Amino acid sequence: MKKVIILFSLIMAVMANAQNQRFIYEYKFITDSTARDKQETETMYLEVASKGSKFYSKDYFQSDSTMQTMVAKDTQSLNINLGNFKFKGKIRYNIEKMYPDYSTNFFTTLGSDEYQVQENRKQNWKILPEKEKIGEFNAQKAVCDFAGRKWTAWFTTDLPIQDGPYKFYGLPGLIVKVEDNTHSHSFELKGSKKLSSGYEWKSTKDKERYNPLVTINEAKFKKALTDYRLDPMKSQKQMLAEGTIVEMRDSSGKVLDPVKASRDQETKAKANIKRQNNILELDLIK
Template sequence: MKQMIILFSLIVAAMANAQNQRFIYEYKFITDSTAKDKQLSETMYLEVASKGSKFYSKDYFQSDSTMRAITEKDTESISINLGDFKFKGKIRYNIEKMYPEYSINFFTTLGSDEYLVQEKRKQDWKILPEKEKIGEFNTQKAVCDFAGRKWTAWFTTDLPIQDGPYKFYGLPGLIVKIEDNTHSHSFELKGSQKLPAGYEWKSTKDKERYHTLITINEAKFKKAYYDYRQDPMKSQKQMLAEGTIIEMRDSTGKLLDPVEASRKQEAAAKANIKKQNNIIELDLLK
């Protein structure tokens, strides 16, 4: 990283103004309940500015920016060389919280469709007396039920912003660590950076895109998520039916048969979905 990560011992002194900071979290997760020994991890950023915060995967954001630069060359025909480009990062969503009301926009993709889910849920925190030192922070315990899981958070008033990783917010200080009671999903603060000079908070909904952003509420997204798990290639099939040309090539640049390539892609997608049985929001599976 070009910017020096501020060590925990220095963060508090730098946080007289908690805005314009990028908080770096380690996200550890197990999405396949049949393979609990295969824990994955991802570096996540929580960027805090005066307008609000953004939460996203460091690696996926970089890959997405590169892919968008490539596809900007041609909006009618999309040629994908499977050997030349691979997305980094396993977390494909990003989350915005708008201050001061902390309204949440959840951006994610299902197949080739991109969704904006306008969140209305809030966490009903219960703050407990237990305190714990995590790194250089003095933290206090809080618990809540959210999205089908029971969560334990440790927050610090040393960082006076009521925000945290993922969709979590509403405690009297920044969430330093949060984990569900099955130890399947956890976020822990690992460092901080100042955002670049001239940083401007812009919503993901305003970025240029080739397909319409689908804006829905939580109930409709749950239905869309169920439908996607049943037919993960539905949106791609619709694109082909509408005349979109999608070329797929192997690592040598050889053009693949679209029917065979799609069949293999669908089989891989369905196999991956079967392993996504322990997702962070369990209530989406019910």
């Protein structure tokens, strides 16, 4: 009995130390299957607190915070200067998992609409005997099928947190690496940092926004994504049709014709969507 109590105390101590911790992952991804040599990389944060975890892009979060500050200074007009501000980071979504049941919400935008997608799919992991050193951690192998891909993960019981990057969770230790079998998408732990003592976990759903957050399930989001990929400028066309004036400028500050600017944006958006044929969740576009 004494050994069990000591072991439990050790686990609780490790968990306490892991809370309010930022785990830093390197995300490597290929979103265009016709250009597999063009692999991209982004730094992602998994922040773990007692309430749950948040997973997001370091660069995009910093850009979004800067934009929110800029917008807060001028709430009377909507002037979009295309040359003045450029978002950093390619990954525009963020993911929240609430403990202890790991209910998962996916936050993303399509056009001018922001979505909260309630995730109901579970990862049915098969833990294998193979072990490997991943960075500084002793890790064990596990596999599963999820979101239209076959995944191999490596988890470490050195950090008994049943969480990981993206929507992955449910193994008896932190996932330190996970990659799909086509080597198109991979996340690997590169470091960690203790968050400040004043850190407060806040949900994305509670942030201030101009338009209401659209809360839907996976099936409805798949339809919304399909519609967006067919007509990425639909919401902006509706705004123009309703007489809403959105002033757009080029990098020199010259005011652009909204119809022509919208048409040019649509051409670029459709070309970009065509290249997004190898997204992480393949089952959304298949």
